[in-house]
Amino acid sequence: MSTLDKAHTSTRPVPNPKRSLITRLHMGTGVVVGIIIAAIAYYLLKHSVLTYTDGVADPLEPHSNNIVLLGTMFAWSIGFMAGIGAFIGPWRWLIGKDLTDEEILYMAGDGQGVKRYFKYCTDHKVVGIQYLVGVMTLLGVGGTMAMMIRTNLARPGGHFVTATVYNSLVGLHGITMIIAMIIVATGPFGNYVMPIMIGAYDMAFPRLNALSWWVLFTAIPVLCSAWFLGGIPTGWTAYAPLSVQAGPGMNAFIATIIIFAVSTAVAGMNITTTVIAMRTKGMKWNRVPIFVVGSTISVALAIPAFPTFMVAMIMTGLDRTYNTGFFDANMGGSGWLYANLFWIMGHPEVYVILIPGVAALMEIVPVFVRKPLFSYNAAIMGFAGIAGLSILVWAHHMYIAGWAPSLNGAFMVTTEMISIPTGLLFLVLIGTLWRGKPWMKLPMLSVFAFIWDFLIGGITGIYLSDVPADGYLHGSMFVTAHFHFTLMGAALTGAIGGLAYWFPKMTGRMLDEKAGYISFWFVQIGFNVLFFGMFMAGAEGQPRRVMDYAAMFKNSNLVSTIGAYSVGTGMIILLWAVIHSSRHGKVAPMNPWGAKTLEWTVPYPVPLTNFDELPVITSDPYGYGKGK
Amino acid sequence: MSHDTQFHVHHDSDAAVGRRERLGVRLLIVADGSFLFSMIFSYFYLRNLNTGGNWLPKGVKHYTPSSAWQVAIPFVIAAICHRLGQENKERRNLTSIATLIVLLVGGYLQWKQMAHMPFLLKDDGGVVTFNGAYASNWVLMAGTGIFHYFLGAFIALGILIRNRTTNVSHELDVWRQRTAQSWFTWCAIAAVLTAFTLSIV
Numbered sequence: 001m002s003t004l005d006k007a008h009t010s011t012r013p014v015p016n017p018k019r020s021l022i023t024r025l026h027m028g029t030g031v032v033v034g035i036i037i038a039a040i041a042y043y044l045l046k047h048s049v050l051t052y053t054d055g056v057a058d059p060l061e062p063h064s065n066n067i068v069l070l071g072t073m074f075a076w077s078i079g080f081m082a083g084i085g086a087f088i089g090p091w092r093w094l095i096g097k098d099l100t101d102e103e104i105l106y107m108a109g110d111g112q113g114v115k116r117y118f119k120y121c122t123d124h125k126v127v128g129i130q131y132l133v134g135v136m137t138l139l140g141v142g143g144t145m146a147m148m149i150r151t152n153l154a155r156p157g158g159h160f161v162t163a164t165v166y167n168s169l170v171g172l173h174g175i176t177m178i179i180a181m182i183i184v185a186t187g188p189f190g191n192y193v194m195p196i197m198i199g200a201y202d203m204a205f206p207r208l209n210a211l212s213w214w215v216l217f218t219a220i221p222v223l224c225s226a227w228f229l230g231g232i233p234t235g236w237t238a239y240a241p242l243s244v245q246a247g248p249g250m251n252a253f254i255a256t257i258i259i260f261a262v263s264t265a266v267a268g269m270n271i272t273t274t275v276i277a278m279r280t281k282g283m284k285w286n287r288v289p290i291f292v293v294g295s296t297i298s299v300a301l302a303i304p305a306f307p308t309f310m311v312a313m314i315m316t317g318l319d320r321t322y323n324t325g326f327f328d329a330n331m332g333g334s335g336w337l338y339a340n341l342f343w344i345m346g347h348p349e350v351y352v353i354l355i356p357g358v359a360a361l362m363e364i365v366p367v368f369v370r371k372p373l374f375s376y377n378a379a380i381m382g383f384a385g386i387a388g389l390s391i392l393v394w395a396h397h398m399y400i401a402g403w404a405p406s407l408n409g410a411f412m413v414t415t416e417m418i419s420i421p422t423g424l425l426f427l428v429l430i431g432t433l434w435r436g437k438p439w440m441k442l443p444m445l446s447v448f449a450f451i452w453d454f455l456i457g458g459i460t461g462i463y464l465s466d467v468p469a470d471g472y473l474h475g476s477m478f479v480t481a482h483f484h485f486t487l488m489g490a491a492l493t494g495a496i497g498g499l500a501y502w503f504p505k506m507t508g509r510m511l512d513e514k515a516g517y518i519s520f521w522f523v524q525i526g527f528n529v530l531f532f533g534m535f536m537a538g539a540e541g542q543p544r545r546v547m548d549y550a551a552m553f554k555n556s557n558l559v560s561t562i563g564a565y566s567v568g569t570g571m572i573i574l575l576w577a578v579i580h581s582s583r584h585g586k587v588a589p590m591n592p593w594g595a596k597t598l599e600w601t602v603p604y605p606v607p608l609t610n611f612d613e614l615p616v617i618t619s620d621p622y623g624y625g626k627g628k
Numbered sequence: 629m630s631h632d633t634q635f636h637v638h639h640d641s642d643a644a645v646g647r648r649e650r651l652g653v654r655l656l657i658v659a660d661g662s663f664l665f666s667m668i669f670s671y672f673y674l675r676n677l678n679t680g681g682n683w684l685p686k687g688v689k690h691y692t693p694s695s696a697w698q699v700a701i702p703f704v705i706a707a708i709c710h711r712l713g714q715e716n717k718e719r720r721n722l723t724s725i726a727t728l729i730v731l732l733v734g735g736y737l738q739w740k741q742m743a744h745m746p747f748l749l750k751d752d753g754g755v756v757t758f759n760g761a762y763a764s765n766w767v768l769m770a771g772t773g774i775f776h777y778f779l780g781a782f783i784a785l786g787i788l789i790r791n792r793t794t795n796v797s798h799e800l801d802v803w804r805q806r807t808a809q810s811w812f813t814w815c816a817i818a819a820v821l822t823a824f825t826l827s828i829v
Binding site: 093094095096097204205208265268269270272273276277278300303304305306307308310311312314315318319322323324325326329330331332333334336337340341344 | 644647648649651652655656658659660661662663665666667669670673674677678679680681682683684685756757758759760761762763764765767768782785786789790792793
């Protein structure tokens with residue numbers, strides 16, 4: 001039993017709401033009920049929709065097969081949620097018998113030790129750890145797929161995997177990593193740390209907090225099922241009409257995105273409401289820690305962005321199941337419609353991913369330089385400017401598609417304008433570092449890595465926003481390298497910095513520093529080698545998403561693959577460090593970094609309601625060097 | 629960050645809880661609004677594109693504008709009924725029953741329209757096709773209408789039952805009625821926008 005568990009079982013007796021169904025439900029019952037409901041849905045749909053000839057389903061009816069598969073996937077998700085107890089709250093509300101205090105306390109996981117991680121637990125700290133494990137799992141799966149892709153591309157004519165498997169690897173790696181990146185900072189830290197940072201005793205809607213995690217959890221097996229249904233041949237963008245014509249594996253992609261969009265909307269609403277409505281007394285907007293501001297702007301941006309992707313997926317699903325014609329030109333549809341809806345979501349989503357990572361680093365720098373954050377207002381203007389402009393740039397992904405060429409100039413300008421608020425973020429970080437004496441601990445390394453990586457990601461983005469340059473570089477490995485430099489170089493680097501920084505608060509132990517340093521250098525050197533190789537290949541004209549290439553690209557591809565193995569090695573070391581340190585690491589003091597934000601004022605394990613008495617804030621969180 | 633510990637509240641006031649719930653619902657309305665925007669964008673985009681003249685192929689029937697308003701008006705009436713109940717607690721039982729019935733009737737009308745779509749093509753093998761992009765857009769909007777009706781009816785039924793059985797503090801009850809009002813008002817607005825869109829065939 002870990003320290004965490006002891007603390008949660010020793011403080012007071014376990015609440016025992018007698019005869020309450022809540023006490024009997026957990027992840028296991030969720031899986032069982034989910035499978036049963038999915039099996040029933042499969043059986044009913046199969047026998048009501050499919051037509052048979054001599055006992056064999058008519059192969060000319062892929063639409064019917066799609067109905068069966070999509071219905072089964074959604075039934076699994078709904079069944080799991082019913083089986084874990086997600087609908088008890090709404091049902092009790094409906095019949096006018098609200099949950100009792102004891103039931104609410106039970107759902108918060110009070111006194112249940114490790115078990116609460118497998119229940120519909122409403123404690124935001126438990127949800128934060130669930131997200132952390134989920135993110136690490138997704139990164140592991142997506143990273144393994146990346147290794148397989150790079151192994152195949154190590155030399156021309158590689159046949160490590162078949163063409164079909166390669167196609168699926170590209171698509172599944174993409175969507176797995178996108179989902180992981182969206183939740184990489186706001187999931188673990190937004191849930192675990194953020195409510196404490198604003199002096200709240202919980203999230204605004206604890207049950208919806210659990211819902212957002214468990215709904216997302218149900219999407220994971222759905223996405224994995226794509227492997228057994230023939231894979232995803234479209235890449236993560238799932239462009240129509242290719243996605244409409246794709247095999248049954250595409251249903252898994254559609255169901256995953258729809259389920260994920262629900263999870264994101266609920267989580268976004270919850271985090272935004274918590275920050276707006278539950279800040280403790282004295283925490284005016286100019287005293288809110290910058291990570292909280294960044295995360296809130298990020299999730300608030302996600303609230304309107306993701307429904308457009310959801311609509312695009314519902315349309316794709318309808319085209320595949322009910323013969324509608326949203327994307328079929330013969331039926332009055334258009335592939336451009338999909339591209340528009342997808343990128344209206346797709347570009348804001350880049351910043352949904354990026355902003356929390358940068359904000360986490362901005363939280364770290366003042367602590368380790370012992371200086372106030374340079375121009376807090378500029379940081380907020382940077383975040384807000386990026387969020388605002390991000391909804392006006394989507395068509396730069398469609399220069400080559402031929403959609404509205406007369407608007408290319410306008411979209412080029414709006415895209416390049418994003419450099420201005422992005423520049424503010426650099427200004428804030430460098431201004432804070434300026435003439436400081438950084439305490440070079442593990443979290444601080446990520447700050448310097450971010451400045452280097454994101455500078456490259458940002459500058460190469462300016463090339464791609466330029467219409468003539470994009471004409472040459474579009475669809476090449478250059479684009480792949482660019483967006484990895486922004487997403488991995490900024491968001492993942494920021495999240496790893498955040499993990500190193502908040503690890504003591506989340507686990508009560510220090511992250512193994514030596515392993516952390518080794519991992520850092522393996523990842524950062526490998527990352528730069530990997531994607532510089534890809535920049536070279538792309539600039540020379542190698543298209544992305546291909547499983548073979550001309551001999552002229554062999555050196556740059558070999559370099560990339562060597563870099564990829566280095567990244568993989570570093571990530572495995574980090575994974576080991578996290579698992580090992582969380583059990584056997586050095587016990588952390590309450591405030592190992594001497595930080596001034598509220599999360600460091602509470603002990604580990606953090607009490608169920610975070611604070612015995614809610615604090616009153618009397619100064620800003622970055623008052624280093626200003627005396628008391 | 630310096631702090632002291634003179635402020636001791638762990639259980640928020642009913643007003644704070646109510647305000648928070650209403651904000652949460654309004655943020656969900658933003659998400660739903662984005663969903664609606666996407667549908668309307670899609671409708672007018674494909675209508676103006678009219679690829680191959682297949683927005684509404686020749687000879688294909690479509691719903692009249694009045695049928696779109698038929699399924700929008702119940703949402704408006706439901707929102708008004710709920711509002712009347714908010715203003716006068718004594719007639720809340722009556723208005724909550726009326727809200728529920730109006731929503732069920734609206735949902736039935738929407739369902740009936742979906743069951744008798746005039747633009748479907750059926751081939752010899754019994755495979756059904758939505759004929760033209762208008763038909764595709766219509767069915768998506770109608771489906772969203774059904775979802776709104778289902779959710780609205782769930783909320784209305786809950787309010788009706790809770791008015792009779794639950795002992796909720798007056799202040800929290802007032803806030804929850806307002807929160808429900810935000811949702812019903814949004815549904816009415818969404819239905820009117822959808823009806824307006826579908827009126828422009």
